[in-house]
Amino acid sequence: MKKKFSAFLILSPVLVWMFAFFLIPLFLVVSVSFLTRGQYGGIQFNITLDNYIRLIDPMYLKIFWNSLVISLMTTISCLLLGYPFAYIIGRSPKKFRAILLMLIILPFWTNSLVRTYAWIILLRTEGVLNSYLMMMGIINKPLQLLYNNGAVLVGMLYIMFPFMVLPIYASVEKLDNTLIEAAKDLYASPIKTFLKITLPLTKSGIFAGCLLVFVPTLGLFFIPDLMGGSKIILLSNLIKNQFLAARDWPFGMAISVLLIMLMLIIIGIMRLKGEKIDSEVF
């Protein structure tokens, strides 16, 4: 009984806050998704499922698919580049750690739009990188680095990078060195040590990192717009367009509700899988 009370006590701030400022607005979102667009773009109180039925269209499915692929690719590249980096920072001499960590986050305190424009200056046809490569004689014709999928990926990777590194850092930092030493003493190869010791112990950091990269990437639209030339429509553009072009709030809300459900299901599956791996390892 006492335990229940203290659980309630410690969780009450978040429950009260989220009830007031999140649950009620969320309820608004869900309820509007069942209404219809008014003649002039307002909301009409006709309860309907039309907004969800409209979504069953190969075109929207393709947009969904494209967005998932881009987010997934961003997540994987963030993980591949970010994990070793987070590991190095997390295992570096203690006195440097904090400053190395701060150095990661500092560039991200500059407005992301400003940084994206800096990338454009860097990558465009007559930009810094091309001029440099031409001057060095490495290429003789400027490379087309912008307004393609590669540029979008670089931009996304750049913007989301700390969201992968920081959670992994937090879990690498607590790694017990003795376990790794023990594995070494038992003649485990570095790869085996990594797979059997390091990876399982930093799993929760990886999970958090992937989550914090994958999900927000689905909602990013200024990178595909600015660096990709806005040539393909992603889920985020589709939702934005419902509010800022078609003025179809109910449909926009319906897409969002579906997105939220889908993400929660994916997160749920990932967590279940994670727990399974847990029980297999130990």
Next chain:
Amino acid sequence: MKKMNIWSILYSILIYTFLYLPIFILVMYSFNNSKLNSVWTGFTTKWYVNLFHDAAILNAMKNTLLIAFVSTMFSIVIGTLTAVGLYRYSFKGKKFIESFLYIPVVIPEIVFGIALLAFFSQIKLPLGLLTLIIAHITFSISYVVIVVKSRLDGFDKSLEEASMDLGATPRETFFKVTLPLIMPGIISGGLLAFTLSLDDVIISFFTAGPSSTTLPLKVFSMVKFGVTPEINALSTIMMLFSIIFVIIAETIKNKNLKSKKIKTILVSLVIIAITTSAGLNIAADKANSEPLVLNIFNWSEYLPQSVIDKFEQTYNVKVNYSTFSSNEEMLAKIMAGGSAYDLVVASDYMVDILVKQDLIQPIDKDNIPNLSNIGSSFLNLEFDKGNVYSVPYMWGDACIVYDTSKIKGNITGFNDLWNPAFKNSIVLLDDERAIIGMALQKNGYSINDTDPEHLEKAKNDLIKLKTNIKAYDSDSPKTLLINGEAKIGYVWGAEAYLAKKENKNLKVVIPKEGLFLQQDNFTIPKGAKQKKLAETFINFIYNPEISAEISKAFPYANPNIEAQKIIDQDILNDIAVYPPEEAVKKGEHLKDIGNDIKYFDKIWSQIKQ
């Protein structure tokens, strides 16, 4: 602890280079003489000087830092408690709470922004710093919880037990054992929350009030004319301050104040926050204590600060000037309610919508004698017969621009864009009505045509055009034309004019098939507190000298005939800004097409899928 090996060091250097590359570029361009962030023209420090005279940017900076500090502190406390609670106890509904806390990360920002806006207006909480802070705390909490929880995972419970066995109270145990152990997680989570808050645009747009603009909102609204080097200068200064701050924090830490460490860092954080905001306050505030406040909502980069200053001085009032970057963005904010604007600028078709949705009120033209300065061809237009609800502000068009050094031969209209020789070289406006409208005009139909057959044809044409398109860009298509990324473009007249100034090879063509026209107008929302003052402001803007001053700052076409007498000939004779009269007569304004917009939206998605 082993020393780092050479590969680790090399890899880290590589990653840090990647992270700092754009920072290096923006620091460099903060010393660039050209206002456009595209070509290096020479060294200057004038942007730093300008920055310290730009009260709007400094004020936005102050708001941003304040919001980020406060919301991070709150979300760290709530988030850490939550993570510890979820980790320590198991109870019914725990899984549910956990999943629920993921939703703020998952929900699209625009949806959350609009939902919060609707909610705040329901509970009658006026939009401002408070609503912004509430919004930021709400989305930050989840990030802190997720990161701290991942740190707690695998946390050795025996340490806590040992502490309790040794007679420590639960409180002592928490502060002396648990907290220090999860500190790296809290710091990581807090840094992410701080970063998110510093950078948030969309949620902030919807939850900001007339006087609480943040820096990202300001930057976002500047995009249309390219982010000015002032922002680069500001970023450079911020970067410098952050580095100094980190060094100070490190020095304090290394002095081994161990138990007091956290306290010291917190105290120094607070001191720095207070001093910076106080300093910025002094720099930004001009000690305004006037009783009357006029809240204006206008397109970004459309009205120079000098005009606002003159109005404030003449009438001894304060103006809160906030901006939007599309009609629909403005409508969303007005529609959700709770907006406190006295004067809103809206384009032609949007005036129609605002009237139909009963969101604006009639204007008392007796208070605007200077309306007589406005040319008759800009009054009494179809979207507001008799100018009951709106009076003109500025107008513009869209035209074709091409680079004569790259394209030989004659360009006369839209049809030329489909020329296979222009593979991957066109920049188009990223606007479904304008572009589908263009394809309709190309086939000889009206831009407001909603006939399914005509739309189908336009769609197929636009799909064929895809291979020729380099990029869609509504914000700053001129950049692509200036730096040679695109050879030909369909852009706003003002953009074309500016592009031509930078790249002399560019030539403007008024498309022979028809002209897209847009007229922006002043409107007064229902419930405006300062209707009379808003009308006084409109009258002030219609002064020929003031009106000409606006035209000098921003190259849009001015409907003020008296002002045209004092506007530079150079711009008056530019066909991109002031297209020939016969073309204007043939031109069309957008109309609200009601529910048919759904087809436009679907076509747009099909073209871009």
